[in-house]
Amino acid sequence: MRAVVYDQPASFEVRDIEDRPLAAGEIRVENLIVGVCGTDQHLHVGEFGPRYPLTPGHEIVGRVVETGPGVSGVEPGEHVAIDNTIYCRHCEACKRGDVNFCENGVALGVQAPGGFATHAIAAADRAYPIGDLDLDAAALIEPTACVVRGLDNIDLRPGSDVLITGAGPTAQIMSQLIVRGGAARVTMAAPTQFKLDVARANGVDETVLLDRNDFRASHARFRELAPRGFDVVIEATGAVSVLQDILPLVRSGGTLVVYGMAAEDATVAISPYEIFRREITIKGSFAQAYGFARAIDFLKHGKVRADGLITHRFALSSYAQALAALRSPDCLKAVVEPQR
Ligand SMILES: [Zn+2]
Ligand SMILES: [Zn+2]
Incomplete structure (x- = not known):
């Protein structure tokens, strides 16, 4: 061979x-x-x-x-x-x-x-x-299995307002499943317009084009969309510059999911007081475990396209x-x- x-x-x-x-x-x-x-x-x-x-x-x-x-x-x-x-x-x-x-x-x-x-x-x-x-x-079965792991961990409450930063393959699959899985609205934000267009064609409700070098520049647009923040924010770029400034976009009582892979030695500074006072939950999701059977079903039945x-x-x-x-x-x- x-x-x-x-x-x-x-x-x-x-x-x-x-x-x-x-x-x-x-x-x-x-x-x-x-x-x-x-x-x-x-x-x-x-x-x-x-x-x-x-x-x-x-x-x-x-x-x-x-x-x-x-x-x-x-x-x-x-x-x-x-x-x-x-x-x-x-x-x-x-x-x-x-x-x-x-x-x-x-x-x-x-x-x-x-x-x-x-x-x-x-x-x-x-x-x-x-x-x-x-x-x-x-x-897309293996990437979908990884998304299934993410969905297991996120445990989405029906009617949630969800923001996904990033528009790569797993972010796309994640958005498709959350759109069809009980969210009230899914917004995707990323620096590449054609990837946002693909997500929009596959059902995402709102898209926000990010400035690659200035994540904060987009915060005004996020505030317009969700004045009190999003119930669930899924960070799928793995970029420290995004993660660093993302907490203000999470609604009080909401959840931040660290889904993108940052460099192993990367760090961000976050406010412990904000997590305490606003009761924010931070979750991770790594790879997949026993996700294949469900991933295949999602693809077979067109829930992931x-x-x-x-x-x-x-x-x-x-x-x-x-x-x-x-x-x-x-x-x-x-x-x-x-x-x-
Ligand atoms: Zn992979
Ligand atoms: Zn073992």
Whole structure:
């Protein structure tokens, strides 16, 4: 098979590597569509705990071509989405059911070989058959599973007035599900007009174009929309400059969700008095756990729509261009199609 292989940070090649035989409980998948995501950019520079040699790619959709001994429930020929997370099942966190905090967790595409290859190997119990789901929609299963985690954590009260800052793929999916999930109104704010237009076409009520360098410049517009602030503010840019000035936009008694990924060493200054006096709740949401089945249902029944989300497609040999596309303002979601 051919695969993107990193031997060290920032240095990869697309090369032939030997297929290994399947162990008990494993399946081999011919990768059909694999999402490129911000995590892959972090991995490119050696962040996020990669193990080498590394084949990245954690948003894997493919066709089963071989099943190992003892596999049941998945048949050759079936299209599947692969849940890339592997839990140890015996650490303190796993025993409490908090698998997202597994102390020995491994992820395909981070510490184990992932999907930017013609083929991938996964445990059969991490494969979710997707029937005839459109492949573009299927490419959004893993990001949608992450949004499901966010929704579990947010626990949205019906009738809430919601602000989402950021318009990337997960923010788009989040907005679609919150629009259809009982919010009174969803406002999206981001610095890129075409991404706001995509969100608007998929049901967002209001959009606010942000000045990339001056988040506060938009506060007057937010005040017009919600004079007392928003019930729930979901920060999905990961930008410290946004998070730093976002608390005044949360209504008293409201919730701020830190959903975007900031740099590991970034810090913001917030007023403890404001959190105390205005009873503000701050929540986090990381990756996903047991989100795949619900993500597939959301996509199957059109509650998450891929319309306008996938803007860039690449062959395996163009992985460098796929990574570069992530930094381009005209890119919303990029995918690699390894059989091209
Ligand atoms: Zn991802
Ligand atoms: Zn564990």
